[in-house]
Amino acid sequence: MPDILRREDLDFILHDLLDASRLAATDLYAGQDPADWSAALDLAEQLAEEVFQPIAAELDAHEPEFDGERVHVPASLQAALDTYRDSGLPTAGFPEDVGGMNLPCVVSQAIYALLAAANGPALGYNMLTVAAANLLNAHGSDDLKDRYLAPMVEGRFFGTMCLSEPQAGSSLADIRTKAEAQADGSYRLTGRKMWISGGEHDLSENIVHFVLAKIPGGPPGVRGISLFCVPRILPDGTRNDVQLMGLNHKMGNRGTVNTVLAFGDAGGAQGWRVGPEHGGLACMFVMMNEMRIGVGLGAATTAVTGYLHALSYAKARPQGRPLTGRDPAQPPIAIIEHADVRRNLLQAKAYAEGGLALCLWAATLVDEERAGDAEQAARATRLLDILTPIVKSWPSEFGIRANDLAIQVHGGYGYTRDYPVERLWRDNRLNPIHEGTKGIQGLDLLGRKVTARGGATFAALMDDIDAAAAAAAGDPVLAALAEPLASAAARARAATGRLTAQAPQIGAEAFTANATVYLDMLGHVVVGWLWLRMAGAAQAGLAAGATGPRADLLEGKLAAARFFMAQELPFVHAQCSILESLDRSALDAPVAARRGRSDAPSERGDGRVQRAAVQAFQDAALGVHEGQFLRHEE
């Protein structure tokens, strides 16, 4: 048994929770048969089990190597990606006019979920290519689209996103890569790019880099950034001036080659502008919702796979006796019978499946945004706007904890490389960093999204949650789950109100000082809402007469929902009390007090300067870091 994301769990989310079939009734997806979506998922499941999962450990053990000329990866990776390309699945989510299947976003994300659960690092090449192709389709010239879009959609050319530089990770304002216009309309790029996944390899016919750079003479900071399409192989078949400087050696996610690239060391890399001059970052961010859903989805599925391995292990491993009868003459019981092991498993399940439901729900919101009526689309846009930092971060944070619990269930074996749970834990650790660190997501949520439209977006989200809790309060089974959710949501709303009311007095820095606490807190409320909805769907299935394995599945959802409400939501209250206290302990800690021994004593007092700056800002408007596009690794 492969112990990767189980189809019945995925189908429960797609159908019982999200009723994805309703999308077939929209104009955008008209004529599609949900049975065909199932067939695509069948194919993805088969690829996941037979092609992706079997090479996951090998890719981890044999990370890419650079011999100074070429990058070497295991041959099995090439074979797996070729099989995936030939399956046609890479085209699933693209519109028909560019050669895609036009499947709903939630279906294409479900396909990715199955494959990422089996081998996230292998899927990474395609996830990046999809994002790059969407970017090209949205903003590229007809010439560029004619040249690159079809082979990217088909999976013959791969794509990359080149944003960060060695000195500019989270802060794109400081990129130095330069793009100089040429007489033929192209540009010559020079500069270094860092953390480029899929930046160099021979796995595809070509690699199409999408590169942020500055055209000389433009405005400073992020307002002077433009976007360029820079292919590894030029239209005339020669190599472009893009050189691999080295590979990053990572603790996990090793199947995805990660590179430092030099553009233009031999005179200039040829590139073509995508989007307007100095308007590159806004183009890049058009794709951000879907990309950040992708990160969350990768984290959630990595967690699901770890959980399922732990579940199988716990049922197969005999050890110890029940607390209630410890006769050593009796055979040992399976460790799943021990209360603490059950607790670890249920917590891991609540995190992993809660995160997965969150991401796939967000994908249906993308569909509603595209295909729904005006009211649906507006609601979806509003929800996506506020939920995106949570969708990116919550599965990343709590997915790692699920992977950690999966190790714990395995005991000493979990710490060895003979079992996959430690690899999954290492793989998942990247997710709170890339595509915008957790700290940046917290700033985005509290500093921008929650305060947007005078708080109306936030209020609408909370109204939805309250309405769901109120509706469930009348059901004898669901009422016990709805009550803690309603209580947590009310507390979250009150804490948010107090915090935002204080913002003008305390200034932006103090307002956002505990933004990551806020991010975790609101994430728990949102995932609690999803668990209530999953419990409702499970309850409906049981009421409709489910039996056998289907009833077991539904009872498992109810058990995880009960656990989440009883053992996770109480922390929301603690987090809200921290937020309401406007605690400044981190902000006020003097930098000097954290000084290493090599620093000069004269540095003491820097923290005070910082505080003075905050005071000076205290009457400023609250539109913190508007226009600041902090997003990437480091």
Add this chain to the structure above:
Amino acid sequence: MPDILRREDLDFILHDLLDASRLAATDLYAGQDPADWSAALDLAEQLAEEVFQPIAAELDAHEPEFDGERVHVPASLQAALDTYRDSGLPTAGFPEDVGGMNLPCVVSQAIYALLAAANGPALGYNMLTVAAANLLNAHGSDDLKDRYLAPMVEGRFFGTMCLSEPQAGSSLADIRTKAEAQADGSYRLTGRKMWISGGEHDLSENIVHFVLAKIPGGPPGVRGISLFCVPRILPDGTRNDVQLMGLNHKMGNRGTVNTVLAFGDAGGAQGWRVGPEHGGLACMFVMMNEMRIGVGLGAATTAVTGYLHALSYAKARPQGRPLTGRDPAQPPIAIIEHADVRRNLLQAKAYAEGGLALCLWAATLVDEERAGDAEQAARATRLLDILTPIVKSWPSEFGIRANDLAIQVHGGYGYTRDYPVERLWRDNRLNPIHEGTKGIQGLDLLGRKVTARGGATFAALMDDIDAAAAAAAGDPVLAALAEPLASAAARARAATGRLTAQAPQIGAEAFTANATVYLDMLGHVVVGWLWLRMAGAAQAGLAAGATGPRADLLEGKLAAARFFMAQELPFVHAQCSILESLDRSALDAPVAARRGRSDAPSERGDGRVQRAAVQAFQDAALGVHEGQFLRHEE
């Protein structure tokens, strides 16, 4: 700068917090000069920086290899351990009559702290040897002591602890290794031992294994376990019948070779009994307090090192602009100026240094137990009894979180093997597993220690905490820290009272179902107490006129204490609300609902049987798993 545990932080704990010098006034340590202790620490610091730390990355990158005949480790490990042996430091904690320096436990643990912070896996060989030598000294025959004690104390022979077997990790009742008495008074041992650290290598002149085995005809379960001394090289210079079956390949802690050993495959390994027939486990557990302090200390110091690396990185890495002034024409600020980075650092510091203080305080309790008057000794024994599961587990759990935060501060760089923070995170992950899993520590704390003596031990601990909070309430600076601690402690006491009052009704299994929540909760209260005491010590130092770097250090302690009270103690209330709710969601979740697809539907309902067993037990006495010595890996 090596960025390993800083001497000034260690000295703050030893002197400002624990007033270790007072131990020189006891009979046991009479005549010792605390200046000599400092000299020993100077030497340890030098070894840590110059010998242990420089090879830490190499040991991780080149894990031990077995060619079928010999185990190969990097030559630098041999050189480092030889240098350490020649320094005389391995003898620090042993009594003078066996060739030791008779330094107080807290001083020898401080020596270990410096070395473990630099390279825990290298120190592991000596930590195991010390534990084994203490065991031999306490329970061995004069013959065995004459033969092995001096070279073990000197560090020429290494020791191991052979408890677990492939089928028996946490459950020692199920070990199968057999020991048959021979006419000459020795025994012949046959069986397999698993997870044996330091089980085979050529780093020392001999390896002295301490092996749990069963003498045929003895009682079943743990009451039939005896302890044996089984040297790798027999007194006549020949190899004993102990063979290496293979190495465990671990995700971290790779410098410590970890083995599967076969005893007696060629006819029987010769061993000598230590302690009485069938009384082996009790002998083994005599050393447990010190060994579990060692695990906690290793976890805390690994966390401290990660924190210090993050601190240096955060001060050196420029990135972004202040929220309060984001002009891209201005140079970027060091990331330590960003609120979220400061928060990550302060949280890591609070975890790492809080855990270290806890472990070193526990070591002074060992000293008071040995050297104090009757009343002091009784108090120390009582505190150690209830604190040991926390000392073992809290730094393990929250030390990993500190290492995780250190990665986050480094951004994408932290995820690469170019920086040490990911290695430290991997190393630390073993600590919640070996020497008794976290689940077992929770059961030990709640199921045995808290309920011991009718709850008197617990009440005495809480009285001490209340008294400390009350004493601090009169100080203008400390009062703000004492209030949240008093509140958390009161809540912990109330929750414990409600839980234990319900125990007879709900049965042992439901009583301990959330024991790991209890473990984390009480750990936070205890570490909160330590932070209050550290704040008091810092405040006293500032009041005494500290200036310059010393004042910075003390202000840093106050900042971390403020953070812990404001941002960590609120979670105690959430945990208590979970405990008070007697939540059974994990216990009641049907096993069938967690079934993998390969299982037969007929398994459904197993969870119900389990619940019936709990019900049947509901009137039983509360002495849960008394005599059950669950302890080891897996």
